[in-house]
Amino acid sequence: MQTIRGFRDILPEHISLWQKVEKEAFALFESFGFKEIRIPVLEKTELFARSIGETTDIVEKEMYTFPDSKGNGLTLRPEATASIARSYIQHKMYAADPVRKFYMTGPMFRRERPQKGRYRQFYQIDVEVFGVESAYADVELIFLLNDLFKRLGLTGLSAHINSLGCPECRPAFQKALLDFLGERKDLLCENCARRIQKNPLRILDCKTASCQKALEGAPATINHLCPACDDHFTIVRTTLEKQGVEFIVDKSLVRGLDYYTRTAWEIKTTTLGAQSAVAGGGRYDGLVKELGGPATPAIGFAIGFDRLVEVMEQLEIESIKPTLDLFIVALGDQAMEKAYQWSCELNQQGVRTEVDFRGKSLKSLMKRANKLNANHVLIAGEDELNKNQLILRNMNTKDQTFIAIDNLVPELMTILKK
RNA sequence: GUGGGUGUAGCUCAGCUGGUAGAGCACUAGGUUGUGGUCCUGGUGGUCGCGGGUUCAAGCCCCGUCACUCACCCCA
Numbered sequence: 421m422q423t424i425r426g427f428r429d430i431l432p433e434h435i436s437l438w439q440k441v442e443k444e445a446f447a448l449f450e451s452f453g454f455k456e457i458r459i460p461v462l463e464k465t466e467l468f469a470r471s472i473g474e475t476t477d478i479v480e481k482e483m484y485t486f487p488d489s490k491g492n493g494l495t496l497r498p499e500a501t502a503s504i505a506r507s508y509i510q511h512k513m514y515a516a517d518p519v520r521k522f523y524m525t526g527p528m529f530r531r532e533r534p535q536k537g538r539y540r541q542f543y544q545i546d547v548e549v550f551g552v553e554s555a556y557a558d559v560e561l562i563f564l565l566n567d568l569f570k571r572l573g574l575t576g577l578s579a580h581i582n583s584l585g586c587p588e589c590r591p592a593f594q595k596a597l598l599d600f601l602g603e604r605k606d607l608l609c610e611n612c613a614r615r616i617q618k619n620p621l622r623i624l625d626c627k628t629a630s631c632q633k634a635l636e637g638a639p640a641t642i643n644h645l646c647p648a649c650d651d652h653f654t655i656v657r658t659t660l661e662k663q664g665v666e667f668i669v670d671k672s673l674v675r676g677l678d679y680y681t682r683t684a685w686e687i688k689t690t691t692l693g694a695q696s697a698v699a700g701g702g703r704y705d706g707l708v709k710e711l712g713g714p715a716t717p718a719i720g721f722a723i724g725f726d727r728l729v730e731v732m733e734q735l736e737i738e739s740i741k742p743t744l745d746l747f748i749v750a751l752g753d754q755a756m757e758k759a760y761q762w763s764c765e766l767n768q769q770g771v772r773t774e775v776d777f778r779g780k781s782l783k784s785l786m787k788r789a790n791k792l793n794a795n796h797v798l799i800a801g802e803d804e805l806n807k808n809q810l811i812l813r814n815m816n817t818k819d820q821t822f823i824a825i826d827n828l829v830p831e832l833m834t835i836l837k838k
Numbered sequence: 839g840u841g842g843g844u845g846u847a848g849c850u851c852a853g854c855u856g857g858u859a860g861a862g863c864a865c866u867a868g869g870u871u872g873u874g875g876u877c878c879u880g881g882u883g884g885u886c887g888c889g890g891g892u893u894c895a896a897g898c899c900c901c902g903u904c905a906c907u908c909a910c911c912c913c914a
Contacts, residue, residue, distance in 0.1 A: 478913080534907090694908085
């Protein structure tokens with residue numbers, strides 16, 4: 421038996437970086453006033469089809485979609501934003517307070533061909549803000565993300581930002597783009613020839629050489645923004661500059677989901693081969709209304725948790741190694757019973773303690789204590805029990821002292837707790 | 839979805855033109871009849887991814903399949 425393709429186990433020896441990221445991220449989000457939200461893994465297919473866009477790759481061919489026993493179309497979530505927007509609307513959160521700031525983490529599912537940094541079940545850390553149109557909300561999120569990566573010690577990252585405009589300015593831009601591409605149609609790749617009908621913006625994102633060539637001198641969204649979008653993007657850029665957050669304005673950054681408006685950005689890494697995006701976000705001012713809620717501006721980002729951890733592993737960013745305060749070596753049945761009780765008592769007091777119940781030799785138990793990274797070992801053998809004096813060995817200094825059994829736990833507490 | 843590479847012990851890998859499997863690490867026991875991280879000695883452990891075929895004989899050749907991996911695509 422084995423996991424199905426693109427799915428994997430994350431084993432205990434690899435989990436500490438995940439925990440480090442969660443701890444650091446959640447503390448930062450909380451301090452900026454974000455609240456955790458937990459949402460289902462399974463939703464009606466319709467939710468994603470409507471929000472992400474019928475013609476996107478995700479919806480067209482990557483979703484795990486199946487009917488349940490009553491024939492309802494269900495889908496394992498390929499991303500979180502749609503569900504969070506659904507939740508915002510369903511619970512009428514806008515009524516009590518339209519401004520809501522969320523964070524969450526959890527698995528997402530997309531049926532793509534797996535490779536490094538790309539799994540069919542993968543994890544995202546999501547942050548979303550509803551109800552704020554101001555460009556400072558955009559900057560705050562970019563800053564937050566940047567700061568988190570800095571705290572985690574990441575290097576080799578670059579932030580790419582762009583503005584996609586809004587329903588006001590987009591039609592004019594699309595026309596300009598189509599006019600420009602008119603004479604160059606034959607240069608486009610097969611994919612882009614199709615996109616020109618469905619979603620011409622996406623052509624900007626194409627990496628094939630011929631399309632790149634066709635796009636030389638092509639109009640950029642940022643040169644066709646309406647005054648409101650232009651002001652918005654200007655505030656984003658100038659504020660980031662003032663804060664010293666480095667970024668690149670990337671005219672070809674389009675992003676694959678239909679709901680994005682105005683600011684879009686991606687954080688790219690150089691250490692992960694082709695899977696270069698470790699985080700991506702954008703504004704989606706039309707989504708809440710599209711899903712049946714009141715017109716509500718919103719913006720958010722998602723971090724690729726798996727990719728983030730892989731980058732950290734490549735950069736050899738260490739997390740704290742787990743250590744053990746005390747390992748009790750118990751030789752013989754009598755000692756074992758006592759050791760078990762002491763261990764429970766010490767753990768209740770917050771002293772990390774382990775006992776090995778297999779009845780091994782002293783030597784092998786010392787080896788185990790070493791492997792478990794124990795700072796101290798308490799040796800309880802027949803001699804010690806008879807004399808009512810146990811040996812406490814400091815594994816770092818090799819110093820050994822005797823401790824009376826009568827007052828064992830309190831005595832150990834004072835020595836080990838400091 | 840398309841194309842390339844890989845798949846031998848828990849891990850990293852060796853295995854000559856086909857002749858019925860090997861190392862290092864890890865694990866384990868002992869050297870020290872009660873003291874770890876170094877050292878020495880022994881031991882456990884392999885359906886050679888899986889299924890089929892060719893052959894007297896297949897880890898090695900052929901076909902299929904599964905998984906991993908890299909690129910395209912797309913994205914986190």
